[in-house]
Amino acid sequence: MQGVGAGAGAVSVLATPEEAAAQSSVKSLGPAAVPVTLTVNGKPMKTAIEPRETLLDTLRSKLDHTGAKRVCDRGTCGACTVIVDSKVQYACTILAIDAQGKQIQTIESLTANGKVHPIVPAFVNNDAQQCGYCTPGFVMAAKGFLDKNPNPTYEQVKDGLGGNLCRCGTYVGVRKAVLEAAKALRGGAGVKGASNA
Amino acid sequence: MPNYSWPPMNERKVMGKPHSRLDGFAKSSGRAKYPSDVNREGMLFGAILTSPHAHCTIQSINTSEAEKMPGVSAIRVTAPAGTEIQWAGAEIAWVAADTEQHAIDAMRAIQVQYRALPHFVSEERKSQAGTRAKPAGEQTTGDVDEALKAADAVAEGYYAIPVLAHSCLEPHGQVIEWKGDRMEYWPSSQAVSTVAGDLAQQLKIPASQIHVSMDYMGGGFGSKFPSDIWGAECARLSKDSGGKAVKLFLDRATELTIAGVRPSAYANIKVGGKKDGAITVWQSESWATGGFTGGGMPPIPYIYTGIPNRRLNHAAISVNAGGARAWRAPNHQQACFLTFAAIEDFAAKIHMDPAEVLVKNLGFTARAPLYERQIRLAQEMAEWKKLWHPRGDSGKSHIKRGLGIAMSTWGGAGHPSECRVKINPDGSVELEQGTQDLGVGTRTVVAMVAAETLGLTVPDIKVKIGDNSYPVSGPSGGSTTVGGVSSSTRKAAVHALEELFQKVAPSLKADPANLEAVGGKIQVKGDPSKSIGWKAACQKLGVSSISATGKNDPKNPMGLNTQGAGGVQIADVSVDTETGVVKMNRVVAVADCGLVINPKTAESQVLGGVIMNICGALMEERVMDETLGRVLNADMEFYKLSGIKDIGEIVVHMDVHPDNDKRGVIGLGEPAAISTIAAISNAVANAIGVRVPRVPLSPDHVLTALYGKNMERSRA
Amino acid sequence: MNNFEYVNATSLKEAAAALASSWTDAVVLAGGTDLLGLMKDYVMSPKRLVNIKNIKELGGITKSGAGLRIGATVTFDELANSALVRQGYPSLYAAVMGVTSPQIRNMGTVGGDLCQRPRCWYFRLGHGVLGEKDGKSLVADGENKYHAIFPEGRAHFVSASSLGPALVALGARVKLVSAAGSRELEAAKFFVAPQSNEAREIALLPNEILTEVVLPAAGKNATYEVRQKDALDWPLVTASVNLTMKGTAVTAANIVLGHVGPTPRHAAGAEQALIGKAVTADLAMAVGEAAVKGAKALSQNAYKIQLARVAVKRALLEAVGVKA
């Protein structure tokens, strides 16, 4: 059940002697936990993970970054959206071990160091959340979208957020929020948006 | 007795004005901690072994291999050898381990031998249900046969609406940690004040030993009232692991399979009446399933309950599938669809505008004037005059546009609720209530009510909810939360203010009964010159705070809340008759919920209700395999939900009207989530000229309605 | 998912060496958008994953001769942002944009798209690629509304690849490399209909890596997807066409249907009807009709025959710029 054991044990999985020979030069990690360093919101963070651990589970369980949510765990809902090397991605469908050496940006970064990214108050102003469980994913998808499309049309907003689902039905607010945030960003506003929490 | 009544509509300073939700920032910044976000020192993870068979007995179960797996701290079996399992996904055994993966590894190492038994999962085929169909007995009023004979026209149709899964984005589950004989419990729940009692009963311990905390929760829609077996087993796994915290949430497939569904409904319906639109007769033979235990009957004919001649036959069918739970307006969507589709078909049969048929027969409803006003308003907003056309008369293009209309009704009112309002000498105000915010905006609403009552602003109120050590408030179900919590808050705030008036009256040389709180001041009624600022007033308290409570008693709501919300929705769709793809153009929703406290979150509720039902109308359905007896789409891929581009435009009209306002607070979550499916189905019929009998209105169903099951009549 | 060991290959050679002669031993990991889901569902449980995303030579979109070379780890998003793709291969661009999730477009790769496994729910529940239980097809009498109208033998699933139909219609070739050497294959031959539950639906061998796709210069091409919804969903039926024209007359035609069978389906008979003619609405309709000849509906999917006709018609009209 526990895979094939570490190091030398790996050779036994290979069928032929030739393969085994070629194998000797292959560097493999795991299946036991291996130390990794993940760069989360600019900060290197060290932890140990089995290769099968997803970035999402590592963030949530090991690094206490619980903003990204686990909903489908299959890359079909967007609740786990993070930005990896400037691109929106599903953290549930990335191996944490694969994310080493990359810039991982989570929703926590949008309200860090006393600054507030305008997308956050735009979601509040437009009531773009109900239960709020899908919201961090939407906010990050919107952030990634606006980074690439600073001046979007209404139609582009709808296409740009096609990778996220909401069960409470907040889409109308989300559409408005993204347009409002785009405007705020173009105006250079919002580094210190209002918090009413 | 103090006067609790709501301030007159035109004098409200806070209530009735849109206010951003108080927890919006926490949610939109990802800082809000949901139960599934709770991380505790040394926390363990739980996993559940569930049945792959729809019907079977457990022959044997062996956990010895599993116990040896890395990281395992506890294993429990709840379906020992000999247990009969009645649906796939039923819980068998439970594991706690140091990591989630280890828990799953060990769960998979448990060896079970099953003896498969015959199952039945396809309730639509009623003829095959045999004794699993439990007839409810015929209900008759008037002379149906005679009325059918006498009718100018009778529309006859078959209508089908499937089982849906709640699909809360935060799955069911909890974190539990014991500290001695006290338990910390973080459930994802709709019932902060009652869920501990429920769990205590399962565990046979005093409820007072359980402390519930839940600041946020990720969706319930009616499925998250009980503590459930996973609550009890999580507690036991924790206990067996020396009290360490255990996190146990259902995975997505299990969530969709066992954590609640909406019952289906199928019906053969006849609606008959006169050429002028007067309906005289209703006959229905309906059946439905809510899982293994059968399930309830949709209330048909819906709203038009007074149709003089009615014959109803209903059967509840037991299937080997996970059970139904309350679903945002239980049975109403089904009833609404069955009724309004059938009435629309009758209207088409007599070549009448269905809206006129609805109006013509309003005498059969409980609230004719309200509905008439709402129908007319919705028609105007939806450009009915311009866009509606007789059924099927929608031009030559393969893209056909159509409009459809349907109505809703809901009880609402206020559940039992108690609130405590504290006024502190430093002027701060705290509001404590054992309620929960499912996303409807409870936090914000109670703060608004307290601010209004105390003459303050919303940020002046510190709201504390989501903890069962606060005064008891009811579970959030049936759209009764806002009615309940707003009323108890109002009373508690009135009581607290009275005490404050007593303290400050001497300094204003006034009778406490002659004081009022407005604009951050306490003043002699109508005389701003004799006033004292809020802070200064509170300083008069010396060292002791005021702590006052207020209760909503559903039997005597004192005019603060009431029952009965009506609404009308019109859907505007375009159907591609070559592909059967239905696109939403617009939904117009006219929603009444009595007195509206926060128009902003109220509008969101309506939008949410409409969107949830766009999913239900166009794409959502649980797909069961007859051979396997399993759900084939227990995921978020083929269990389809609409995305941001799939919903068209939605126009909400909150029916804020003195007649509605004076009735008090009603509640909104459910009423807004009822009529969209029927309206969309009617719009599609209007567009393409035939009824698509099956919901969802997916391309296969639409094309089948147009061209026959084998596409006999189709071409490119 | 079961545990595995992880190899982070930085060269093709290293990656090829890390693979093995059986899928249970080692499997290539690209974007992971398909593979990780299958592993979480225990449909695939390889003992080793070989990450190929850090192999430079597998990336990049470059002009090659008269055509285009697309590296295996090129993402949907990179394809979408390539002017070469947008301008020369609108059928490919449309297929890419049919993957409506920006996240998937950022993660999913060309190689992964071609090598992904079917979405058939019986397969995903562990009943094999043929979806059988006790030797009997679960599909044939089961829930088959998304399944094949052109089954091949026992295979009733549909090829899930969005790029497949476009690449086949465009006459693309794929390159497969193993430790022992390399071979090239027409995209059309890359997709196969397995006849056992252990077999794969592609010609790739366990020890091979798909390294690149090469597209020849294209004629007028277009893809039309029939989609029930926009967000996060699969097309119900796809048609991809590539027309060589002389003036307004078609001199050669490729019509390929997607989501109708276990492989992208060349509608060979239908193509004939186009030769020497200008594409009109009526002709497109007739070709759509011809394209579904021989289709065999299962109990719930006759509607897909209608969708296939329409998809062909619309793709043809779009290719030549006629409004439907």
Ligand SMILES: Cc1cc2nc3c(=O)[nH]c(=O)nc-3n(C[C@H](O)[C@H](O)[C@H](O)COP(=O)(O)OP(=O)(O)OC[C@H]3O[C@@H](n4cnc5c(N)ncnc54)[C@H](O)[C@@H]3O)c2cc1C
């Ligand atoms: C929500 C969602 C929506 C999707 N929508 C679509 C869609 O509309 N259309 C569509 O076509 N797909 C879709 N997919 C499927 C899939 O994500 C994409 O096809 C994607 O391109 C797969 O690429 P990948 O790099 O992530 O593959 P991986 O998951 O990494 O790999 C998939 C398979 O291919 C093998 N493989 C990958 N690269 C190579 C290579 N170079 N050589 C040999 N073998 C290789 C792997 O071993 C594995 O078996 C969707 C997936 C999800 C989760």
Ligand code: FES
């Ligand atoms: S949890 Fe990652 S996409 Fe749903």
Ligand code: FES
């Ligand atoms: S706000 Fe609840 S799921 Fe989106």
